[in-house]
Amino acid sequence: MDNSDGQAGRTAASAxxxxxxxxxxxxxxxELGWGRVTTRAVAERAGLPHGAVSYHFRGKQELLTEAAMFAFARAVPEDEFAALAGVEDLIGFIAAEVADPDAIDPVLSRLMFEAMGEAERDPALRERMGAMLARxxxxxxxxxxxxQQRGAVFDGAPADAIATLLGAVGDGLLLHARLDPGLDVPAALSALRALLAPRPS
Amino acid sequence: MDNSDGQAGRTAASAxxxxxxxxxxxxxxxELGWGRVTTRAVAERAGLPHGAVSYHFRGKQELLTEAAMFAFARAVPEDEFAALAGVEDLIGFIAAEVADPDAIDPVLSRLMFEAMGEAERDPALRERMGAMLARxxxxxxxxxxxxQQRGAVFDGAPADAIATLLGAVGDGLLLHARLDPGLDVPAALSALRALLAPRPS
Incomplete structure (x- = not known):
């Protein structure tokens, strides 16, 4: 379950x-866009010799892929996400990520767009990102x-379909809020709560 | 209303x-990513002299911005979109765009990711894309x-908040379906229909 670090450092000390x-x-x-990053520039930025890159990664594409996945996992830690007990927690999570456009980390959102664009070209990256989404x-x-089982959420549709919608709403709102800072995200999330409320039988 | 072509050709003949x-x-x-396109490569690809670019556009960024906006407007024509009479039409529209991953135009989705990434760097592009979304x-x-007025859609939330959710669901599903071809988009859209159904009073 928790071997998501894949090509992890060869020793704990090198992490x-x-x-x-x-x-x-x-x-x-x-800053530069995926295609313009060089391993030399990365080593320089990290204050490390260029050889450190080839010690830890099999080439530039693996370095950039691991860097993107690590940044996403750190921004939305899976164990923290798993602790969200219910739908209201999930909506609160979306609110915290999206509702204040100034609070959206611009490095992270740029990285997301760059990784999505690169995933269109690189099937291995697409698979990694798809697997992360699936988790x-x-x-x-x-x-x-x-x-649904305790009657707190609309049960007229399967849980997996509703979860797919929730995921799409979260990322779709993030996207639209970046493009349109005037978007009323709190109102949209209130509407989402109303839609998900259980219906009186 | 219909002057969305902004910096249109100087004469109808030059369109x-x-x-x-x-x-x-x-x-x-x-193909290359926004940052790697040159005006020279564009002229070459179009089979036109390089001077044609500076005749029609004030520099590379204007050319690429207009190209992206034109492609989006052509993919989802506003007048066609305006003719969608109701929520079921909108859901059908999302289904047609997203439900079959093979049907998603890869040029268009790459262009979308590239433009979103570039919009993080270029406020003018972000404004254009934000204005398009707003329309x-x-x-x-x-x-x-x-x-809602004719009782066909859930009226427990304001129309604009529900519309914001619908837009987010559409683009969010497009994004996730590109990353995870196994995503069950039709099931998610069925759940959306069930959520939007009017509640018995």
Whole structure:
């Protein structure tokens, strides 16, 4: 379950170096765009010799892929996400991420757009991102199902379909709020709460 | 209302040249990424002399911006969108755009990710894209409101908040379906229909 770090550092001691490289790579992807980042620039930004990159990563694409996945996992930690007990927690989570446009981390949102664009070109990256989405969706399905069972959420549709909608609403609102700072996200989330309320039988 | 072509060709006769340049630019943005496109490559791809670019556009960024906006407007024509009479039409529209992952135009989705990424760096592009989103949202608000008034859609939340959710669901599902071809979009849209159904009073 928790082996999501895949190509992790060769030793526990080397993890900080690996993380420094990934943090530098994430910054540079956001600043320059995926295609313009070089391993040399990443090493320089991290204050490390160029050889550190090839010690920790099999080439530029692996470095950038790991950097993006690490940044996403850190921004939305799976264990924190798993602790969201119900639909109201999920909506609150979307609110915290999206409702204040100034609170949206611009490095992270740029990184997201860059990774989505690159995923169109790189099937391995697309698979990693798709698998990450699928894990979050599983957690959301469990939360929706539990609430349906205790009668707290509309049960006229399967939990997995509602979870898919919730995930789409979250990322769609994030996207639209970045483009249109005037978007009334709190009103949209209130409407979402009203739609998800259980119907009187 | 219909002056959305902004920096349109100087004469009606020059519109085809302008459109050829925009089509070539859109392709190249999708292929290379926004930052790597040059005006020279665009002219070459369009089979036109390099001078055609500076005749029609004030520099590279204007060319690429107009190319992206033109491609989006052509993919989802506003007048066609305005003709969608109700919420079921809107859901059908999302289904047609998203439900079959193979049907999603890869040039268009790459272009969308590239433009969103670039909009993080270029406020003028962000404003154009935000304004486009706002126009589609206005059309969706009108559709939702009309259906609420005739009792065909849940009226426990304001039309504009529901329209914001619908827009977010559409783009969020598009995004997730690109990353995860196994996503059950039809099931999610069925759940959306069930959620939007009017409640028995």
């Amino acid at each position: 900080p170096t690996r993380e420094k490289l990934m943090a530098a790579a994430a910054e540079l992807i956001a 979050y969706r599983e957690l959301m399905i469990a939360a929706v199902r539990a609430e | 085809p040249t302008r459109e050829k340049l925009m089509a070539a630019a859109a392709e190249l943005i999708a 589609y949202r206005e059309l969706m608000i009108a559709a939702v409101r009309a259906e």
